[in-house]
Amino acid sequence: MPTTPLPAAFYLRDAEQVARDLLGCVLQHDDGTHVVSGRIIETEAYLGPHDPASHSAAGRTARTWHMFGPPGTAYVYFIYGMHWCVNAVTGDDGYGSAVLIRALAPLKGVDIMRARRPKARTDATLCDGPGKLCAALGITRQHDGTALTGGSSLTIRSGTPVADHGVIVGPRVGISKAVDWPLRFRVR
Template sequence: MRTPLPPSFYLRDAAIVARELLGAVLMHDDGAQVVSGRIIETEAYLGPHDPASHSAAGRTARTWHMFGPPGTAYVYFIYGMHWCVNAVTGDEGYGSAVLIRALAPLAGLEVMRARRPKARTDASLCDGPGKLCAALGITRAHDGLMLTGASPLTIYEGPPVPDDGVVIGPRIGISKAVDWPLRFCIAPQRQTSA
């Protein structure tokens, strides 16, 4: 039985949490189906001083849960077509979070394939933030839920990933602070090992 990551895990700097989420398992259990994947890529958004962070503009209806307690799911819609899921970090009210960018599918592959019929391989089912939300069935309904084991959406601890198995680089898909090294990925040769 896996152990959910506690709120104290998230009560730290977003960059630390982003690095340490690598290898953890994101699971969605809606009562009828269980789907999960190992977190293999994340991006840290540091808070209101980070110009690429949604919190830089202050608390709005859209970003409300980004300012919630550590371990809250912050789910938002982007490009008019994709959901993205984040784990809120740091102190409540601060507005920092970690975007979960990619997963290596673990459980519920048939469900994921049905939800993402255009995916050519199982590896491509969850290889982007919008794709993983589609594959796991994550929507705005999950915004504000706790990821700490008390809701259908939970992040469980996984095997630690050694530093030599992690690639760090700039965030992608943003136009501000593009050179900040806040994107963390498990090296491709280590993504399938658990």
């Protein structure tokens, strides 16, 4: 049964709630030639301007422009001079909160993902990090600011909800501020 795109109202909540509820949903990229997708199995919440680890803490800039967009917008940024990372904007338009998609379990287009990430040793490692999943799905800066709610090439769709006992909550990783905040959500 095909899944439906998550509506903007899904994202019009606190980033922490959205991060938890995105587990089990499906991130899909349809570039017109290939459709690739994966089940979201790890996320991190960035709460807004009061969160010192959030890009929005420094205010709205050219780089972070779309992080302050309407709920359900893709915020895509470049990190370490080599990796794209994709986030789903949450909360009120103009606020600056988002959820980083950290890992996927590949679903559709695995052969395309393998071609895009030939050094991945297993299918399980194709999308086991935010930069890896963007490479595998072909997500780049051109997706920054697109609606994840349908009508664009990048969509987050409903999936199979993950029960609370199947979720591990812990500190965020790869950051230097507010590291101990329990805002990382993973499928057990």
